[in-house]
Amino acid sequence: xxxxxxxxxxxxxxxxxxxxxxxxxxxxxxxxxxxxxxxxxxxxxxxxxxxxxxxxxxxxxxxxxxxxxxxxxxxxxxxxxxxxxxxxxxxxxxxxxxxxxxxxxxxxxxxxx
Amino acid sequence: xxxxxxxxxxxxxxxxxxxxxxxxxxxxxxxxxxxxxxxxxxxxxxxxxxxxxxxxxxxxxxxxxxxxxxxxxxxxxxxxxxxxxxxxxxxxxxxxxxxxxxxxxxxxxxxxxx
Numbered sequence: 001x002x003x004x005x006x007x008x009x010x011x012x013x014x015x016x017x018x019x020x021x022x023x024x025x026x027x028x029x030x031x032x033x034x035x036x037x038x039x040x041x042x043x044x045x046x047x048x049x050x051x052x053x054x055x056x057x058x059x060x061x062x063x064x065x066x067x068x069x070x071x072x073x074x075x076x077x078x079x080x081x082x083x084x085x086x087x088x089x090x091x092x093x094x095x096x097x098x099x100x101x102x103x104x105x106x107x108x109x110x111x112x113x
Numbered sequence: 114x115x116x117x118x119x120x121x122x123x124x125x126x127x128x129x130x131x132x133x134x135x136x137x138x139x140x141x142x143x144x145x146x147x148x149x150x151x152x153x154x155x156x157x158x159x160x161x162x163x164x165x166x167x168x169x170x171x172x173x174x175x176x177x178x179x180x181x182x183x184x185x186x187x188x189x190x191x192x193x194x195x196x197x198x199x200x201x202x203x204x205x206x207x208x209x210x211x212x213x214x215x216x217x218x219x220x221x222x223x224x225x226x227x
Binding site: 006041043056104 | 117145147149154155156157158159162164203205207209211212213214215216217218219220
């Protein structure tokens with residue numbers, strides 16, 4: 001098992017462009033989480049999936065943010081019309097249902113210029 | 114709503130000295146508590162966790178933490194710090210009734226003097 005994998009590791013984009021990040025969880029984990037971490041802060045919960053169902057999305061920062069997990073395996077996080085304030089590290093984590101312990105990926109660092 | 118406070122933003126200790134990082138939480142029920150470590154530009158690695166039972170939990174890399182319900186605290190300790198322990202440390206509480214969504218503290222940056 002290679003752990004939680006995120007792609008890309010770094011993304012630089014111009015303001016107004018759309019970006020999409022991918023997360024591949026640990027294979028047997030049915031829960032997948034997205035967090036955002038700005039410089040000098042702790043991670044902030046965005047959304048999570050159980051299998052393909054998105055069970056919590058009220059914490060997504062605006063309607064420009066959306067996430068999918070179409071087949072209950074990998075997930076994507078999309079940010080439309082990026083703004084400079086979206087610059088952050090986006091972390092993905094996965095866990096077993098009821099297992100509680102979440103394993104994090106290395107993150108995708110987004111820079112909006 | 115749950116919350117986590119890490120009162121110390123930065124801590125500097127000498128190599129070989131003991132370490133204690135403070136964490137206070139607010140949660141309406143029995144909490145699931147975690148300590149994670151993050152090296153620069155990296156993801157988070159779990160050091161240890163508390164779910165129930167013995168209030169003194171052992172983790173990786175020689176770390177331990179003690180859950181004190183009366184003080185709403187979950188402080189992280191290590192008897193002898195190594196230079197490789199320099200990193201950012203995050204305490205978190207998990208919400209079992211919300212898919213175990215984690216709420217993190219603001220982190221404590223540990224620097225180790227030779």
